Every structure is written in C-alpha cells, then in structure tokens.
Amino acid sequence: MKRTTIVDVGRLAGVSAKTVSRVLNGEPHVSADVQQRVRAAADTLDYHPNVFAQALVRRKSNMIGLVYENPSPSYVVELQRGVLERLTNERYRLVVIPIRSVQENASEVVGLLRSAALDGVVLAPPASDHPLILKQLHEARIFCARIAPTRMIDAAPSNLVDDVAAAREIAAYVIGLGHRDIAIIRGDATHPSSEARMLGYTQAFHQAGLELKFDRIEPGLFTFDSGLAAARHILARPDRPTAILSQNDDMAVGAMMAAREFGLSIPGDLSVVGFDDSEVSRITWPRLTTVRQPVFEMAVAATEMVIAQLEDRAPIARILHPHTLMIRESAATPRA
Amino acid sequence: MKRTTIVDVGRLAGVSAKTVSRVLNGEPHVSADVQQRVRAAADTLDYHPNVFAQALVRRKSNMIGLVYENPSPSYVVELQRGVLERLTNERYRLVVIPIRSVQENASEVVGLLRSAALDGVVLAPPASDHPLILKQLHEARIFCARIAPTRMIDAAPSNLVDDVAAAREIAAYVIGLGHRDIAIIRGDATHPSSEARMLGYTQAFHQAGLELKFDRIEPGLFTFDSGLAAARHILARPDRPTAILSQNDDMAVGAMMAAREFGLSIPGDLSVVGFDDSEVSRITWPRLTTVRQPVFEMAVAATEMVIAQLEDRAPIARILHPHTLMIRESAATPRA
DNA sequence: AGAGGGTATGACTGCGTTGACATAAGAAAG
DNA sequence: CTTTCTTATGTCAACGCAGTCATACCCTCT
Known part of the structure; x- marks a missing residue:
C-alpha cells in the first residue's frame, strides 16, 4: 500500500538508504558489487524516486514552463513543439502556462509562476517584453529565456528576429x-x-x-x-x-x-x-x-538557454535568428 | 536569501507554524483576529507555500498530464485548449506528455507518467485504448479519463463519440x-x-x-x-x-x-x-x-472527470458526445 | 611501523509542510 | 460547582530524499 522508498531498496540490497541514493544518482565511491545489488533491488521493487522529496531537498523541480498569451494557434503550436523537441530525453517536464493578458495582470502572472515552482520558463511574446515579469522572475530566481523580445534585449537571454x-x-x-x-x-x-x-x-x-x-x-x-x-x-x-x-x-x-x-x-x-x-x-x-x-528553432534555442542556465553551463545571451522570404503563389504582378 | 517559510510568517504574526497552515488552508477553529494577523504577515513577507513540501506530505501534486501521440496538430491543439479551459482558475497545472509510439513502449510510458508524479492524466487516442497503460495507471493510482476509446469502455471514465x-x-x-x-x-x-x-x-x-x-x-x-x-x-x-x-x-x-x-x-x-x-x-x-x-468539449469533460476523481466527487463513468454533420461547400452533386 | 591519503559506507539531520495528538480556556450542561 | 463539550492553539513527528560528517578500511610512502 505504501510507496516503496529508498529505504526499502536499501533493506533489500542490504545497504543503507544513503548508499542507495548514491548509486541512483551516480555518485562515486560505491563498489561495483553494491551498485549491482542496489540496481537489482530497485528493479525488483519497481522503485521510482519521489520527485517531491527530491525537489524539496534539492530545491529544484525539473519543470520548465512555457508562458504564452494566446496569439495565433499555429504560432503556439510551433513554439510548444520546439520546446518539447529540446526536452525529449531530458529529465525536465513541460508545464504549459497560458495567460490572458500580460498587460493587465503581470504581477499575478509571476505569482502563478512562482507558485508553480518552475525552474525556468520560456517566455513567448508579448510576455517576453514585459519589464515587470522579467524583474520579478529574476527576484524569484526563476531562469528564463525569451522569444522575440523587442526591448531590453540584454535583460535576459533572448531569441531575436529582425x-x-x-x-x-x-x-x-x-x-x-x-x-x-x-x-x-x-x-x-x-x-x-x-x-x-x-x-x-x-x-x-x-x-x-x-x-x-x-x-x-x-x-x-x-x-x-x-x-x-x-x-x-x-x-x-x-x-x-x-x-x-x-x-x-x-x-x-x-x-x-x-x-x-x-x-x-x-x-x-x-x-x-x-x-x-x-x-x-x-x-x-x-x-x-x-x-x-523560425519559431520552432527559436523555441528549441530558448529551451536550450534555460537548460544551460539550470545546468550552469556557459549562458547564451542572445541569438539572432534569420528570416527568409518564402515566395509562393499568393502574390503576383497586378493586372494592368 | 532563504525562502520565506511558514515559520517566518508565524513568527511575524506571533503564532505557531501550524496555525499559519490552518489559516492558509482555510481550516476551521482559528479566531478572526489571528486570521487577519496571519494573512497580513504572509502578505508583507510575500510568502508562497512550497508546493513540494505540500506535495510530499499530502501525497498530491496538483498536476494533471495530457498524454498524446502526435496525430494531427489541430486535434492536439483543440484537446489542449479544452483541458486548459477546464483548468482555468483551478489549482491544477497541466503537464504535457507527448509520446512517440504507444504501441512500442507502453510500459516505458507509464514509467514516465509515474515518475512525473501526476495526480491524473487525460489520455488521447490511441493511448486511451491501450490495456497495459490503463492497467498500470490503475496500479500506480493515477486517475485517468479517456478521450474516444473504442475498447474496454468501462475500464475507466470515457468520453465517447460514435x-x-x-x-x-x-x-x-x-x-x-x-x-x-x-x-x-x-x-x-x-x-x-x-x-x-x-x-x-x-x-x-x-x-x-x-x-x-x-x-x-x-x-x-x-x-x-x-x-x-x-x-x-x-x-x-x-x-x-x-x-x-x-x-x-x-x-x-x-x-x-x-x-x-x-x-x-x-x-x-x-x-x-x-x-x-x-x-x-x-x-x-x-x-x-x-x-x-466535439474534441474541445471532450477534453473539457475528460478533465472534469479527472478532477472529480481527485476531489472525491461522484465519478462520471462515461459521456457519449454528439457528432454533427457540418455541411459546407467542398462537396456537391457530381457533374453529369 | 606509523603517518597520510584515498575509498567505501553509514548515522544523523534538515528541507517546508501538514496530520495526529495534546493542551488550555471558555461555554454549556448537569 | 463540577463535568463535559467545543473552540483555539501548540508540539511533535513524518513525508522521502540528499548533504554533512563520522567511521572503518585499505593503500602507499617514509
């Protein structure tokens, strides 16, 4: 009935909980023998770590938010696809945060983000341009990356288009x-x-x-x-x-x-x-x-920017993404 | 530097942490006076509860997943809109779980869901029809609601179309x-x-x-x-x-x-x-x-089904959603 | 042989919150 | 005026995990 914990695994493997933790987190100084026993035990017990306990003690949730106000659906879809693309095979999960009007309730929005306990967020326009959101996000120590901001470009990592x-x-x-x-x-x-x-x-x-x-x-x-x-x-x-x-x-x-x-x-x-x-x-x-x-590519890059900050890698300050004229058939020389 | 905790609020308000907890969770047996003081203190300290600590002790994450394999984008968009619609002004958050092929790695999928620690999930087709997923979700005590399943209709709350x-x-x-x-x-x-x-x-x-x-x-x-x-x-x-x-x-x-x-x-x-x-x-x-x-409506209903289970309200077993012939201009009598 | 240093492991504690239980004081009942 | 109930509050432990520090061991070097 109770969830199986790290202690149970330890008991089965004949080691302490701490050692199990070490094995499961790939820390060094564990003998090969013990490693095997622990993994076997975890497997037979079908053990899955409790992400909340982890989040509580590590102060990290492994959740990334995508914040958007509802412009065009196709835009949002591309955005989300891009974020998910980058998140594939990563341990981070995507929490979708649609908002009504950033203008009206920016402060409320940040409360929302903070209470969601996200590690980082990707900000789509127009939220990406909002000074208050940027400021409060910074204060709340939530990393962010921005899609197509037009102002205060250097206030946070930005993906730009001209x-x-x-x-x-x-x-x-x-x-x-x-x-x-x-x-x-x-x-x-x-x-x-x-x-x-x-x-x-x-x-x-x-x-x-x-x-x-x-x-x-x-x-x-x-x-x-x-x-x-x-x-x-x-x-x-x-x-x-x-x-x-x-x-x-x-x-x-x-x-x-x-x-x-x-x-x-x-x-x-x-x-x-x-x-x-x-x-x-x-x-x-x-x-x-x-x-x-390149909305998709911008979303991928923005997600990468968030992850880079989370994992302490060299931060990427900004990327200017190229635009391309797509000449198809809906425009032509006007009839005389 | 440290996060403000419930204890800090208590200190400022001159009451114990537990009492603060009571006030913030709307429990009875707190004097009006104390309620006010606590709220004021929480406000001035800009206190936000730590959701992980809450999730850990309450065994509830307030996160709901939307599981889909990538059929048509427009379908997914509608689905997600519906779920978000129902979740507006609720305390639940949406975690998006796109999967590659349910056929190939159903078991893996459930591992994913379980480690995401979701309270419930909305299953889009074809995941909604997969026996193993349903079974394992049940074992993991994750509530679910299904969109357009075709088999084992009564195995879990279902939103049907004919x-x-x-x-x-x-x-x-x-x-x-x-x-x-x-x-x-x-x-x-x-x-x-x-x-x-x-x-x-x-x-x-x-x-x-x-x-x-x-x-x-x-x-x-x-x-x-x-x-x-x-x-x-x-x-x-x-x-x-x-x-x-x-x-x-x-x-x-x-x-x-x-x-x-x-x-x-x-x-x-x-x-x-x-x-x-x-x-x-x-x-x-x-x-x-x-x-x-009515994909949107089905998504709303499915989300409602999940919430109903989470909040112990009378569960809704199934809804048959009506379909409607939408006669527009792309079909006509053939030329002789 | 003793000092020093690395390796392998465990005991204990804290993260922030809530649940179970305890206690105190006032209200109602006998 | 005592007993019982209700209301208002506090104390303590537990949730499941990882960080800190302690310990025991085995090397190597002098």
Whole structure:
C-alpha cells in the first residue's frame, strides 16, 4: 500500500538508504558489487524516486514552463513543439502556462509562476517584453529565456528576429511586383512585433517613394477571424487595393477567404502575403507567400538557454535568428 | 536569501507554524483576529507555500498530464485548449506528455507518467485504448479519463463519440449527393478510430448498394502531407473517383491541394469531405464539409472527470458526445 | 611501523509542510 | 460547582530524499 522508498531498496540490497541514493544518482565511491545489488533491488521493487522529496531537498523541480498569451494557434503550436523537441530525453517536464493578458495582470502572472515552482520558463511574446515579469522572475530566481523580445534585449537571454527587416523585405517584394496601392492588416497592437513590422512596411514604402496612407491600415488581432473581418472592410471599398500585407499568416488566410467572398481571384485580382510561415501558409490554395520566422528553432534555442542556465553551463545571451522570404503563389504582378 | 517559510510568517504574526497552515488552508477553529494577523504577515513577507513540501506530505501534486501521440496538430491543439479551459482558475497545472509510439513502449510510458508524479492524466487516442497503460495507471493510482476509446469502455471514465455512425452519416451524405465512385483516405491504422470510421463508411456503402473496392482505399497518417500524397495517388489514375472521403480534416485539406495540382475544381470536378471539424476545415476555400467531433468539449469533460476523481466527487463513468454533420461547400452533386 | 591519503559506507539531520495528538480556556450542561 | 463539550492553539513527528560528517578500511610512502 505504501510507496516503496529508498529505504526499502536499501533493506533489500542490504545497504543503507544513503548508499542507495548514491548509486541512483551516480555518485562515486560505491563498489561495483553494491551498485549491482542496489540496481537489482530497485528493479525488483519497481522503485521510482519521489520527485517531491527530491525537489524539496534539492530545491529544484525539473519543470520548465512555457508562458504564452494566446496569439495565433499555429504560432503556439510551433513554439510548444520546439520546446518539447529540446526536452525529449531530458529529465525536465513541460508545464504549459497560458495567460490572458500580460498587460493587465503581470504581477499575478509571476505569482502563478512562482507558485508553480518552475525552474525556468520560456517566455513567448508579448510576455517576453514585459519589464515587470522579467524583474520579478529574476527576484524569484526563476531562469528564463525569451522569444522575440523587442526591448531590453540584454535583460535576459533572448531569441531575436529582425521583424523590421523581415517586414521591409516582404513589403519591398510586393512593391517590386508592381503594386502601388497596398493595404495592411495589423496585428494586435499590444504585441510589440506588430509595431516593428509596421515600421518595416513603412520603410519599404518610403524607399519606393510610396506613401502609406492611414486609411489603408486595418487593425486585426492575429487571428483568422480578425483577418477575415479586416479584409472584408478593405475590399468593400470601391477603390480597393491590389495587394494586402498581413502581419501574420492566420490573418492572411482570413484575407484570402474574404477575397473569395468578393469573387476575387488570388493572385490575379488581389495579392496577399502573410508573415511567420506557419503551418497554414502551406496548406492554402494558392500557397501563401510569407516571410519565415523560425519559431520552432527559436523555441528549441530558448529551451536550450534555460537548460544551460539550470545546468550552469556557459549562458547564451542572445541569438539572432534569420528570416527568409518564402515566395509562393499568393502574390503576383497586378493586372494592368 | 532563504525562502520565506511558514515559520517566518508565524513568527511575524506571533503564532505557531501550524496555525499559519490552518489559516492558509482555510481550516476551521482559528479566531478572526489571528486570521487577519496571519494573512497580513504572509502578505508583507510575500510568502508562497512550497508546493513540494505540500506535495510530499499530502501525497498530491496538483498536476494533471495530457498524454498524446502526435496525430494531427489541430486535434492536439483543440484537446489542449479544452483541458486548459477546464483548468482555468483551478489549482491544477497541466503537464504535457507527448509520446512517440504507444504501441512500442507502453510500459516505458507509464514509467514516465509515474515518475512525473501526476495526480491524473487525460489520455488521447490511441493511448486511451491501450490495456497495459490503463492497467498500470490503475496500479500506480493515477486517475485517468479517456478521450474516444473504442475498447474496454468501462475500464475507466470515457468520453465517447460514435465514430461508426458519424462516418456512416457523412458517407451517406456524399452518396446521397449522387456520387457512385468514391475513394477513401484512411488514417493511421494503429488508431482504433480509423477502423471504426472505415466500418461506418462501409455500412453506408452497403446500405446504398454500392461496393467498396479495396483499390479505392488509400492509406494515410492523419497528416496533411499524407493526405496530399494519398490524393495524388488517387487522382493520378485514369478512372478517378468523383469524391474523396478523408478520415480527418488535415488529410482532406491535403486532398484539396492535390486536386488543385491536377487542375480539378472543388466541388465541381471533385467532392472532398473530412472528419473532425477542426480549425482548418473553416479556413480553406471552399470550406470543408466534415463531421464535427466535439474534441474541445471532450477534453473539457475528460478533465472534469479527472478532477472529480481527485476531489472525491461522484465519478462520471462515461459521456457519449454528439457528432454533427457540418455541411459546407467542398462537396456537391457530381457533374453529369 | 606509523603517518597520510584515498575509498567505501553509514548515522544523523534538515528541507517546508501538514496530520495526529495534546493542551488550555471558555461555554454549556448537569 | 463540577463535568463535559467545543473552540483555539501548540508540539511533535513524518513525508522521502540528499548533504554533512563520522567511521572503518585499505593503500602507499617514509
């Protein structure tokens, strides 16, 4: 009825509990003979260490958190896949911490993290940009690594992408195709990358001598539905643009659907491009031209950063991850 | 430097540690005065209980696992959303346990679960159908609730869908549209629902007096890519069918893409239907006709089942969740 | 042979919390 | 006015493990 403990194993193997502990933790100074006996005993008793007792005495939980506010599902999926990838065959476990709005209750969030007793956390945007969270995490001695922060880059290990340049490049690409009247669907304005991408678009416009009109910018929330709604708004106007730049892929796919509703062919009547290169961008027809952010790789790297800190290895301060323009079929030269 | 403990709080409040514990756990027999003092002290010291010490003595971790083998991402996302939904404002945390192949290392999986010290787990298919896992989970006294099991229904709380009926209905719908030459893309054969859905299709065929030819059944793996490949194979033949039944939505979307590659219009030249009503089915063009499985709701219910067991409430043995034919635009009457 | 040093092992204690039990004081009952 | 019950609080041990220190032994070197 009772759990089998390290003491039971010791009794069966004829050694003290401490020796069992030594064997099981691979400490030196245990004779080969005893090692064998202990392992055999542990095996026959089907012994599993009590992780809480370990955590209590070692002051380490072997749990890592993934903190995200709910942007697009595809983004979160990639993120989580990356973290889990790095955690495979490690002793760390992943605890998922979805939060509502970092803005509103940052302090509460840290309370949550602390009471979860995590060793470290991977912070997705926009939590990765929040000063208070960073500060309190530090005070609570919880290691962290950040995904795509835009501010205070050196406050904690960071995985960066050049949102501005990426946005500039894809906008320049669309302009280069010959589009002159281009609308934009923004993401959630509370996400800092939204600002950065906006800036990149603007730069491309200016370099091409184009003007970015305010009434061509439609707000969105990084979700399919918000993209659909925004695009409907854009396309309902008599002077509709020939191209739409969407700040992420989910919204771009929404825009494609809106175009279909208006009987417009893509890319014939309307070019649409996204941002992220998430899963959905490859399964639509036509496939979505977008700019790839290596979310999966960033998540792997962020997890590595957390582990490195936990295991006292040389910390990695920051990595700049490359972006790639993914030219597919959803954007083309506008019809004359 | 040291963590603040319950003892520190007691000292500040002028009471014993035990009394602090009582207050913080809402036990009776504490005077209002003391309650206030203790709470104030805990507050000023920014005290947070050590969850490991609690877990150690209470023999309860407040962690719930979600065990899944990687079927389609959209399915997993829904599942996880559901679990998290139910866990909001609860003290339980979610630990994600992705596994490679339940078939190959079921025993290892349970070792994993046990060493994770979870209070309970939600088992997604195909793990939910594995006798050994169920047995060992029981032995390890880890509560569980199952999503869509097909066998040993009463061995543990189960959330059921009538896969057979659902598959029969959507097949009958397609047949009813006038299709006579229909191909099928199967899911991973190790998932029991694949078998069940196959059976449903077969029943519909027989009821309509149609024959289900083996060479019209193409194997898949529940992924977009496998659906794409399967459909390419199907459509490359000179005698191509007028409709495709796919055992899930991801593969159906793959089939839609294959159709486009062959220059076929949907539903004009080819009808495609899926299964699940996952996110993707609403964002494709045309939108995918499918049969809805309430995955989210099942996950919520399964989590509720786990919690009910943990908190000694009346256990819920099983729920049969309704399916719904979602008629959208990807299937239509075949061209004469 | 004795000193010094490494190796192999065990006894004891503490990690922070709660459960079981003890105690004290006041309230109710006889 | 004693007895019993209830309320309010404290003391102590235990949860299962690893860290610290002690001990016993076996080498090697002088």
